[in-house]
Amino acid sequence: MIVATNSSFTQFTRTAERAANQVISEYSTSFGLACKLLGPRHRQHVRNIYALVRVADELVDGVTAEAGLDYQEQCDALAHFIDETHRAVKIGYSSDLIIHAFAQTARAAGIDGSLIDPFFDSMRIDLGERDPVPATSLRFDADAHRGYVHGSAEVVGLMCLRVFMRGQDIDEDVSAALQHGASQLGAAFQNINFLRDLADDTARLGRSYLCTADHLDDKDRMEWVGTIRAQLADAAVVIPLLPHDARAAVRSALALFSALTDRIEQTSVDELYRSRVRVPDAVKAGLTARAIASTWMELHR
Incomplete structure (x- = not known):
């Protein structure tokens, strides 16, 4: 368990952690296997990091397009994800389970904008946000x-x-x-x-x-x-x-x-x-x- 301030928050955070764990089990057997070898004090934190970056990566690699979002809507979805991540890291809470789990880790380990911003810059490049048309x-x-x-x-x-x-x-x-x-x-x-x-x-x-x-x-x-x-x-x-x-x-x-x-x-x-x-x-x-x-x-x- 990463953080506990009251019973409701504890339950919500545990649920967020389980969601992060599910992301790893669905997307990476190799990374999931390596995570199991980490000491208990590290394991959940690393899973929380992986879950956030994986969800962001899927967002720019076709999930939003296959869901029927047009290009501007895809850009808006990424912008919302980025804004919500920064907000959650600042206040320690998000209704988005994956972002909430990551925020607990970021606050505990001192993960700040110097690492978060470059990651999202690369996600923007994948989506082609810096060009007037989608990057194809x-x-x-x-x-x-x-x-x-x-x-x-x-x-x-x-x-x-x-x-x-x-x-x-x-x-x-x-x-x-x-x-x-x-x-x-x-x-x-x-x-x-x-x-x-x-x-x-x-x-x-x-x-x-x-x-x-x-x-x-x-x-x-x-x-x-x-x-x-x-x-x-x-x-x-x-x-x-x-x-x-x-x-x-x-x-x-x-x-x-x-x-x-x-x-x-x-x-x-x-x-x-x-x-x-x-x-x-x-x-x-x-x-x-x-x-x-x-x-x-x-x-x-």
Whole structure:
């Protein structure tokens, strides 16, 4: 339980948390599995963060359009979601269950506009709000890619880091290292997802997050694999600096996405444009077990 001021508020917050948990169970088995490895003091907070960013992402990735909203109505829906998030973080309450759950976490962990605003800026880019017409053919050069990934993924890693480190007095150099690692891990996860989701991003959404051209080639794919491996390596270095009850979960998530990168490396770019690569459940279970074992050994040396 995250916050309690009276019985009605407690019940409402618990209901909001259950709603956040349902979002994870519906949308991400890998993230849900990693969350289970977090210590109890972190677990619900991270689920609350995931739920908010997932709902926002779905809003700009077609749910509102499929619901029959025209372009302006989609923009209005995003604006309302953003405004309600900021309001809830300020006052500690929202009638929207997912936003309410996130607000409890944001207030407890010190997640503020410096992380929330860049995330929503990236959501606006997906929706094409900065153009006079809807974005139907987004193309990202290196600078645009860097800015988008910071908002859509790096800040999410930094939100989770604030959860893990809340209430702790840490050295400035350690803090800088942890922030770099969290940003790199978020960027790696996003870039992996871009490669894995080439088919859907291109065919359904008309977006090219990894280049200004309409189509990657195998050379591009391998260059991105190299970038991702470097980002994952940077993130792995700082895992021992995390609290004990966060390390196994982060190691597990890193291992799962590293395995996904291995499979992407072995898959032609033409195949990536046709189907979505995944890691089998049995492999996920093995990687998770190794992450738990590695963390246990680290803590009992």
